[in-house]
Amino acid sequence: xxxxxxxxxxxxxxxxxxxxxxxxxxxxxxxxxxxxxxxxxxxxxxxxxxxxxxxxxxxxxxxxxxxxxxxxxxxxxxxxxxxxxxxxxxxxxxxxxxxxxxxxxxxxxxxxxxxxxxxxxxxxxxxxxxxxxxxxxxxxxxxxxxxxxxxxxxxxxxxxxxxxxxxxxxxxxxxxxxxxxxxxxxxxxxxxxxxxxxxxxxxxxxxxxxxxxxxxxxxxxx
Amino acid sequence: xxxxxxxxxxxxxxxxxxxxxxxxxxxxxxxxxxxxxxxxxxxxxxxxxxxxxxxxxxxxxxxxxxxxxxxxxxxxxxxxxxxxxxxxxxxxxxxxxxxxxxxxxxxxxxxxxxxxxxxxxxxxxxxxxxxxxxxxxxxxxxxxxxxxxxxxxxxxxxxxxxxxxxxxxxxxxxxxxxxxxxxxxxxxxxxxxxxxxxxxxxxxxxxxxxxxxxxxxxxxxxxxxxxxxxxxxxxxxxxxxxxxxxxxxxxxxxxxxxxxxxxxx
Numbered sequence: 280x281x282x283x284x285x286x287x288x289x290x291x292x293x294x295x296x297x298x299x300x301x302x303x304x305x306x307x308x309x310x311x312x313x314x315x316x317x318x319x320x321x322x323x324x325x326x327x328x329x330x331x332x333x334x335x336x337x338x339x340x341x342x343x344x345x346x347x348x349x350x351x352x353x354x355x356x357x358x359x360x361x362x363x364x365x366x367x368x369x370x371x372x373x374x375x376x377x378x379x380x381x382x383x384x385x386x387x388x389x390x391x392x393x394x395x396x397x398x399x400x401x402x403x404x405x406x407x408x409x410x411x412x413x414x415x416x417x418x419x420x421x422x423x424x425x426x427x428x429x430x431x432x433x434x435x436x437x438x439x440x441x442x443x444x445x446x447x448x449x450x451x452x453x454x455x456x457x458x459x460x461x462x463x464x465x466x467x468x469x470x471x472x473x474x475x476x477x478x479x480x481x482x483x484x485x486x487x488x489x490x491x492x493x494x495x496x497x498x499x500x501x
Numbered sequence: 502x503x504x505x506x507x508x509x510x511x512x513x514x515x516x517x518x519x520x521x522x523x524x525x526x527x528x529x530x531x532x533x534x535x536x537x538x539x540x541x542x543x544x545x546x547x548x549x550x551x552x553x554x555x556x557x558x559x560x561x562x563x564x565x566x567x568x569x570x571x572x573x574x575x576x577x578x579x580x581x582x583x584x585x586x587x588x589x590x591x592x593x594x595x596x597x598x599x600x601x602x603x604x605x606x607x608x609x610x611x612x613x614x615x616x617x618x619x620x621x622x623x624x625x626x627x628x629x630x631x632x633x634x635x636x637x638x639x640x641x642x643x644x645x646x647x648x649x650x651x652x653x654x655x656x657x658x659x660x661x662x663x664x665x666x667x668x669x670x671x672x673x674x675x676x677x678x679x680x681x682x683x684x685x686x687x688x689x690x691x692x693x694x695x696x697x698x699x700x701x702x703x704x705x706x707x708x709x710x711x712x713x714x715x716x717x718x719x720x721x722x723x724x725x726x727x728x729x730x731x732x733x734x735x736x737x738x739x740x741x742x743x744x745x746x747x748x749x750x751x752x753x754x755x756x757x758x759x760x761x762x763x764x765x766x
Contacts, residue, residue: 395609401609401611404601405622406595406623407622420612497613500612500613500658
């Protein structure tokens, strides 16, 4: 087997580097929206209003039990019929954010449940208000279990972005396929994409690790 | 009479016909109990007899199904509006809570805060003290429980006995009138029990607080309390001066309980 270094160095890597920004952009925006969305879903799901809580629970169930690709297709190809036409990148971000919000909601809930009941009781005994108890006492502690789980989402979204090539978003997988069609040579482009993903995953894992250690140090002083 | 009082008595705490159940399990049924101001009452009895429950009801950590509990003749689980008893409002219950400090079996310190930060959290937030004022006051309290060199230590860096003393300091920093101790030495290693009991002894001897102490430390209960109540199946089946309860118990179940405890120790 001969590897085409010229193609790799002069075409594949420069064009993939350009496309990397799209992948990173979609991932980071989707991740940040999921963090907020997860919080909203958690609040709605645990709402004391039964109707709100049922609607939220069912919606989460629907999102979770359908493939992400179908959701993206629905947003991109289906919504125009209802008068909503969205660009591919936006469709992708919405789909990723919705999907991961539902998972984040569960992570938040589990993180909060992991805090011993005694911590809430101490807050009551010290006469702290609910808001103060939550933001000063409970939430900081819940970051310890939550942050590592959220890190997995970040890596997970990165690895899911190639799905967007189906709606022609110029992320790295899509660009790699285009290079393949142009030069009738897929091996270099696809292999390089794989390496790019390994590097991106390693970087995000490292980043999460740093944040995780910071949280551990400041919250539980290990 | 003060706002919220239903009558005037000379009691600090009153339990009146209280019923408390957890599902099918009846913990307290038609329970009545009176505590004088600055009295220290030791509550003894087997596990599951309701000792902890009455402390938790007072601290408003649990709701009772029937009956009323009063502190300074004000009900804590209902409030008076236009001569009717209605469910308590948030501000009402927080005013009542500010009179009570509680020390838990498992300390329940906030792990992400230093000893000093644990102590000032409530005074700054609920008593409107300035931070400097609260720090000043809390340092003095930590000194008084023998932790003058541990202000900036986190709970994970302290021994069990030290953690429980921080928890006591944290309760004292709220300037409570009533102190509730829920088996404060039960999760401590034996060699650390003494240092915590010494602190509690000083607090009781100061006669500044109304103290309820649920404990398995019979010797300590006998030594420091004004009155001992023996709990069994949700009722006080014998109570009186410590000498009377320990030296001359009348009830058969109390006799059995004491002999078992003596055997064990």
